[in-house]
Amino acid sequence: MIEHFNIIILVLMIITAIISLQVKDLLSASMIFGIYSFLICLLWAEMGAVDVAFTEAAVGAGVSAVFLIATVYNTKRRSSD
């Protein structure tokens, strides 16, 4: 059962990683990157690495998403490539 759970999370992680690189709207890219961080945090927690999951939730999904959004707000919203 836990294997299926892992596979679902890993597939979703690859999908969110590709989308966050492909999408032209940088605000959506930052949000999807936050989702990616939450998924990997879920994976760490499931593997029993609670300290790492904690760090990932606080740094990856929380603060770095805010930093990215603050940067997007002060630069351009659309990516040119």
Next chain:
Amino acid sequence: MKWLALIAVIATGSLLIYAVSDFPDWGSASSPANGGVEGAGRSVSQTFIEETDTLTHVPNIVTAVLADYRGYDTMFETVVILAAGMAIFAILRVLRDTEKPVDQSKHDPSIDGDHQRIIIGTTCRLLIPVIQLFALYVVAHGHHSPGGGFQGGVILGASFILLGLATDLETAIARFSEKQFIGLACVGIFIYAGFGVLGQFYGRGFLDYGALQPIFMTDGEPMARSHAMLGVEVGVAFTVTAIMFAIYANLASKGELKNGL
């Protein structure tokens, strides 16, 4: 320029590939990765699992490894965070006084602005103390349960970021000014390095927490290590809190520390 970059990449790549030849052979019994299997030496993780409790009296092995066994790593990780904050400060911060008045449009005195202020303001007034208390709990219990200086510091910094997002940057800066956060970031490093240097006064190595037993007045060195780890975590939390808020404040206001998000 493109060619220079290509040459640099190829040189670094070949250096890394050359370094791989220094690795132990695949499946070699002397490789640390194979420790604990038949015919090989004792594994490192096994040592940590068995000896952490008797040597440091810290139930959370992860924190013991981070703050004691790998004390140098964590200290310089904290320095790296300070350096990252200083780099963002150096790139973004505008030190000239721009004479631009504070944008009043965020202080909308109409009934709509009032509604937003009440809902968001009340929610944050209830939420921020809880977040900060939880952050302090995470720091203080870092060596007993999951968490520690990094996580607690980030959560504490995030509570100030939330204040800045919910009201405006000026309100947050009024509570945690630039002088304070830059000072706090340096104080954190000094606390960490101070615990290391303190051991040297007793003729022991740098970051050898067991030497601090006379200061903490504990019976036995393991408990002194446990206390020193808590102190070190507090230092890490100071630096991380200050740098997280400093990065946000500089990014949100293009380095002017006013008229932010």
